[in-house]
Amino acid sequence: METTEIILRENGTLTERVIRERDLSVGPAVLDALTESVTRPLRNVLSLADWGVVHANVGLDDTLWSVRLDRIPLHARFRLINNVLVPAFDSSSDLELPLVWHAPKEVRLALVVRTEPAAVGVRISGNWLFACDAADRGYRLPLPNLHDDCLVCTGDFNREHASGAACVSASVEQFRKSKWNADLMRTVEKSQQFFRFQPGDDSFTTLPIEATDWTTLCDKVSTSIMERVIL
Amino acid sequence: MRHAHTDETLSAPSLQPPNPAEKGSNMKNITVKYGVDSITKQVEDDFTFGDLQDSDAFKAALGFGDRTKALVDGIEQDRATVIPANATVRLETAANTKA
Numbered sequence: 001m002e003t004t005e006i007i008l009r010e011n012g013t014l015t016e017r018v019i020r021e022r023d024l025s026v027g028p029a030v031l032d033a034l035t036e037s038v039t040r041p042l043r044n045v046l047s048l049a050d051w052g053v054v055h056a057n058v059g060l061d062d063t064l065w066s067v068r069l070d071r072i073p074l075h076a077r078f079r080l081i082n083n084v085l086v087p088a089f090d091s092s093s094d095l096e097l098p099l100v101w102h103a104p105k106e107v108r109l110a111l112v113v114r115t116e117p118a119a120v121g122v123r124i125s126g127n128w129l130f131a132c133d134a135a136d137r138g139y140r141l142p143l144p145n146l147h148d149d150c151l152v153c154t155g156d157f158n159r160e161h162a163s164g165a166a167c168v169s170a171s172v173e174q175f176r177k178s179k180w181n182a183d184l185m186r187t188v189e190k191s192q193q194f195f196r197f198q199p200g201d202d203s204f205t206t207l208p209i210e211a212t213d214w215t216t217l218c219d220k221v222s223t224s225i226m227e228r229v230i231l
Numbered sequence: 232m233r234h235a236h237t238d239e240t241l242s243a244p245s246l247q248p249p250n251p252a253e254k255g256s257n258m259k260n261i262t263v264k265y266g267v268d269s270i271t272k273q274v275e276d277d278f279t280f281g282d283l284q285d286s287d288a289f290k291a292a293l294g295f296g297d298r299t300k301a302l303v304d305g306i307e308q309d310r311a312t313v314i315p316a317n318a319t320v321r322l323e324t325a326a327n328t329k330a
Binding site for chain 1: 264265266268293294295296298305307313321322323325326327
């Protein structure tokens, strides 16, 4: 549609103004470009047996799955110090045990799985382990096999699956069965204050963290991945 | 730049105290975010992203460590770049490589 206007200006000039209007066909590519950095949180997308619900944060190129953990499988070497069993990740002689550390409720844990489209199906492009406080601040736990940004050094496993759900299951299973070694280890003292067990007759009980404020044993983190975690 | 300004003030014939308005012009406000926490602080005019990343005062206030990257509007900034006045800087934990 075209509209022509004739304008008489204050100085006596006559001006012609032509206005042309047309509807634009906004295709998916344009919408995608405009919403490139927009992500959508979706709660309770999956339920994992033995673990619980999984939330998703969906972006244009990837999906971030947040698995809320109430425990960390700690398959590692342990040492008895003052009748308390603590990890000795860099040891080669101490007893190797598949213990499970149960998180106190003030330590909110999330295993994060990022998936991206693959040639066939979906591919896992990263796993992160975050600890969060009540105000949603993110922390790196005093554990080895964790990069500064909480990316988990998972070891090799099949990263391509038919669906996002299968990727999440595979990541959790890898997390469950992996052994913790001394790679990326910092100071073991903080680990030994954080992860403590009381040996019993036929079981090991998780002991409280040996610090008034558990975050003092961790490193505070801030990353674009952490921002998308849903707990 | 800071030293030049100081020298100029002290070398003035009357040795007058610095003009408060002039002194104020050598400072700027910046807002720094690290995770859910943020702080707005006055810093010197030539304060760079590297100065911020190394600042013990900002580290103590926000809890970041030695390895960070600084972003403005999602774009990573060079350490040597001077932070613009009233800028909001987002600091993120930088990833390390496997030992």
